[in-house]
Amino acid sequence: MNIVVLVKQVPDTESPRKLKSDDSTLDRAAADGVINELDEYAIEEALRIKEAHGGEVTVLTMGPAKATDAIRKSLAMGADKGVHLVDDGLAGSDALQTSYAIQQALGRTGFDLVVLGAESTDARTGVLAAMLAERLGVPQVSLANKVEIDGTSIKAQRQTDYGFDRVEASLPAVVSVVEKINDPRYPSFKLIMAAKKKPVETLGLSDAGIDASQVGLANAATEVVDFAEAPPRAKGEIVTNEGDGGVKIAEFLASKKFV
Amino acid sequence: MAEILVLVDHVDGEVKKVTLELLTLANRLGEAAAVWAGPGYEGAKDKLGEYGAGKVYVAADEELTSYVVAPKAALLAQLVAERSPGAVLVAATGEGKEVAGRLAVKTGSGVLTDVVDVAEGFVAEHSIFGGGIIAHARVKTGTPIIAVRPNSVAPEASPVTPAEEQVSVTLSDTDKGAKIVERVVQEKGERPDLTEAAIVVSGGRGVGGAENFKIIEGLADSLGAAVGASRAATDAGWYPHSFQVGQTGKTVSPQLYIAVGISGAIQHRAGMQTSKTIVAINKDPEAPIFELVDYGVVGDLFQVAPQLTEEITKRK
Numbered sequence: 001m002n003i004v005v006l007v008k009q010v011p012d013t014e015s016p017r018k019l020k021s022d023d024s025t026l027d028r029a030a031a032d033g034v035i036n037e038l039d040e041y042a043i044e045e046a047l048r049i050k051e052a053h054g055g056e057v058t059v060l061t062m063g064p065a066k067a068t069d070a071i072r073k074s075l076a077m078g079a080d081k082g083v084h085l086v087d088d089g090l091a092g093s094d095a096l097q098t099s100y101a102i103q104q105a106l107g108r109t110g111f112d113l114v115v116l117g118a119e120s121t122d123a124r125t126g127v128l129a130a131m132l133a134e135r136l137g138v139p140q141v142s143l144a145n146k147v148e149i150d151g152t153s154i155k156a157q158r159q160t161d162y163g164f165d166r167v168e169a170s171l172p173a174v175v176s177v178v179e180k181i182n183d184p185r186y187p188s189f190k191l192i193m194a195a196k197k198k199p200v201e202t203l204g205l206s207d208a209g210i211d212a213s214q215v216g217l218a219n220a221a222t223e224v225v226d227f228a229e230a231p232p233r234a235k236g237e238i239v240t241n242e243g244d245g246g247v248k249i250a251e252f253l254a255s256k257k258f259v
Numbered sequence: 260m261a262e263i264l265v266l267v268d269h270v271d272g273e274v275k276k277v278t279l280e281l282l283t284l285a286n287r288l289g290e291a292a293a294v295w296a297g298p299g300y301e302g303a304k305d306k307l308g309e310y311g312a313g314k315v316y317v318a319a320d321e322e323l324t325s326y327v328v329a330p331k332a333a334l335l336a337q338l339v340a341e342r343s344p345g346a347v348l349v350a351a352t353g354e355g356k357e358v359a360g361r362l363a364v365k366t367g368s369g370v371l372t373d374v375v376d377v378a379e380g381f382v383a384e385h386s387i388f389g390g391g392i393i394a395h396a397r398v399k400t401g402t403p404i405i406a407v408r409p410n411s412v413a414p415e416a417s418p419v420t421p422a423e424e425q426v427s428v429t430l431s432d433t434d435k436g437a438k439i440v441e442r443v444v445q446e447k448g449e450r451p452d453l454t455e456a457a458i459v460v461s462g463g464r465g466v467g468g469a470e471n472f473k474i475i476e477g478l479a480d481s482l483g484a485a486v487g488a489s490r491a492a493t494d495a496g497w498y499p500h501s502f503q504v505g506q507t508g509k510t511v512s513p514q515l516y517i518a519v520g521i522s523g524a525i526q527h528r529a530g531m532q533t534s535k536t537i538v539a540i541n542k543d544p545e546a547p548i549f550e551l552v553d554y555g556v557v558g559d560l561f562q563v564a565p566q567l568t569e570e571i572t573k574r575k
Contacts, residue, residue, distance in 0.1 A: 013389070013506060013525050013526065013529070014525060017388040017389075017391065017392075018388075018392075019392065019394065024394070037506075037507055038507060094369065095360070095363070095370060095372075096363050096364065096367075096368075096369060096370065099360075099364065118353070119507075121506055121507070121529075122388075123387075124372070124373055124387075125356065125360075125370075125372045125373070126353060126356040126357070126360075126372060126373075127356055127357065127359060127360030127363070127370060127372060128360070129357070129360075130328060130332075130356075130357035130358070130359075130360035130361045131360040131361065131363065131364050133329075133361070133436070134329070134332070134360070134361040134364040134365065135364055137433045138433075138436060139327075139436030139437040140327050140328060140329060140357070140361075140436065140437050141327070141437050142327065142328070142353075142357060143353050143354075143357075145500075157443075158327065158439075159353065159501065160353075160354070160442075161270075161352060161353075161452055161453075161454065162270055162442075162444045162445065163442070163443045163444045163445035163501075164443050164445075165327075165439045165441065165442050165443070166439070166440045166441040166442075166443065167327055167437050167438065167439055167440070168437070168438050168440050169436055169437040169438065170436075173436070173437070179500065179503075179507045179508070180500040180501075220369070220399065221363070221367075221368060221369030221370075221398060221399055221400035221401060222369035222370070222371060222396055222397065222398050222399060222400075223396060223397060223399050224394055224395070224396045225382055225395040225396060225397055226394070226395050227392055227393065227394035227395065228392070228393055229391065229392055229393075230386065230390055230391055230392060230393050233537075233550075233551055233553075234553075236537075236549075236551075236552040236553040236554055236555060237553075237554055237555070238544075238549055238552065238554075238555040238556075238557065239555070239556055239557070240544070240556075240557045240558065241556050241557060241558020241559065241562065241563055243562070244566075245540070245556040245558045245562070245563035245566065245567075246556075246562075246563045246564065246565070246566025246567035246568075246569070246570055247566060247567075247570050248556065249538060249540070249554060249556055249563070249567050249570075250567055250570035250571055250574060252538070252553075252554040253515070253538070253571070254574065256515075256536060258458065258482070258514075258515050258536075259482070259571050259574050259575070
């Protein structure tokens with residue numbers, strides 16, 4: 001089975017995250033880049049599917065040169081090879097354009113299954129799986145907290161606000177995963193060393209058959225008008241409990257008409 | 260005034276509160292037109308009219324809710340093509356955002372998600388990076404498709420009698436790619452939905468164990484609130500993952516958020532920072548949650564929280 005996992009390098013949520021003042025895109029220099037957290041669950045699920053059914057796991061990322069780190073991390077977890085879609089023309093692409101560029105790159109890799117995290121911690125749009133399924137014309141098996149593959153059919157539990165839906169589809173398909181699905185493995189020293197020798201292919205716009213007029217900041221379907229740091233919250237009142245802390249909160253809540 | 264399409268979020272005919280918020284917002288931007296997908300409209304029409312849906316497009320075919328997301332996007336795409344609305348509003352829930360994504364591809368339009376307000380000219384406000392930055396964005400191409408976070412707009416009653424129009428959609432095979440074979444509703448008791456609740460009480464690492472979540476639930480019930488949990492608590496297995504508030508869990512924006520035994524790491528703050536009023540109980544005076552609070556008590560939650568529950572009950 002040809003499994004392609006999509007990963008994204010995002011700014012570490014523990015470091016200061018900023019937008020650049022000149023073009024309102026993410027300031028990648030301001031924060032350490034790490035692999036998006038939910039992507040590790042996607043890699044883990046792909047590895048488990050491969051271990052059960054055979055095949056190969058390819059990690060695909062789109063991003064600047066240093067996003068290779070996200071590929072190396074994925075290879076160290078056990079993925080077989082990497083594909084890095086990297087081109088200055090892609091910078092500033094929005095979700096609609098990103099889904100197009102990845103669709104084109106998937107045309108190069110082929111796939112039986114595309115697996116990705118349901119959301120990234122930076123943009124948090126949560127739309128990529130749906131957009132890709134729409135573009136590729138394959139089933140959307142998204143927000144999965146459980147996945148079972150049997151031959152060419154896939155059964156999943158789709159997380160909902162009220163519980164979950166049992167979903168059935170056939171391969172090829174796009175699967176997005178939520179945190180509850182598994183516990184991602186830690187890369188072993190042996191795998192980290194082996195990862196350095198695994199192949200990583202680099203694709204530019206023309207290699208992937210991407211029309212330059214369909215991607216990049218200038219051609220995006222959305223634009224940031226302005227941004228500013230959120231005003232700090234007014235400093236609240238903090239008291240030390242002297243046996244009446246609960247009563248004091250109740251008084252505060254009453255003053256705000258919550259009780 | 261242009262029509263503003265609002266996709267109704269409902270579970271088996273029960274309209275979610277976020278839909279009423281979207282109708283209120285839509286009437287500020289144009290004329291609200293609700294879009295109903297699936298069975299159950301008859302039981303919901305009064306509610307939609309009460310909150311200002313001057314028009315309702317009713318697509319009652321059961322197939323619209325029998326497959327994952329794609330049929331709803333097909334329905335909206337058809338209406339966008341036929342009616343040229345000013346914008347399409349959906350709830351920024353997991354599913355709502357997915358509908359928005361597919362619709363954006365189908366119509367070649369820009370999509371803005373996790374929006375907290377929309378102003379004239381469809382300029383959308385976002386609260387990003389865990390609430391640290393407020394950004395305004397707009398759609399340059401196509402029909403603006405905007406996913407609005409629940410609890411961002413106060414719903415206002417504005418009674419009308421909706422003009423109804425039946426809509427039939429022909430679904431393609433790809434729209435029927437992922438079949439929903441069963442809906443499993445997990446027991447949540449009498450408490451409101453986490454993302455829709457006006458008040459949320461959450462417990463974290465300080466709660467110390469699954470059995471102690473009774474304290475959090477007791478406080479929540481005294482306020483008619485939903486229960487949430489930090490990642491530390493869900494990872495430890497003390498409370499189900501589906502109740503996790505934070506970066507990798509749910510984003511909530513209630514009128515009142517009470518954090519009990521939660522230190523307030525960025526992981527958690529990203530999911531609750533836009534709450535209107537924040538109260539915290541934590542034994543560590545240095546806990547970052549206190550930077551956010553309107554009112555905080557440094558103390559033992561096992562003493563303070565039950566006392567608070569008792570006091571609230573007494574005042575009812």
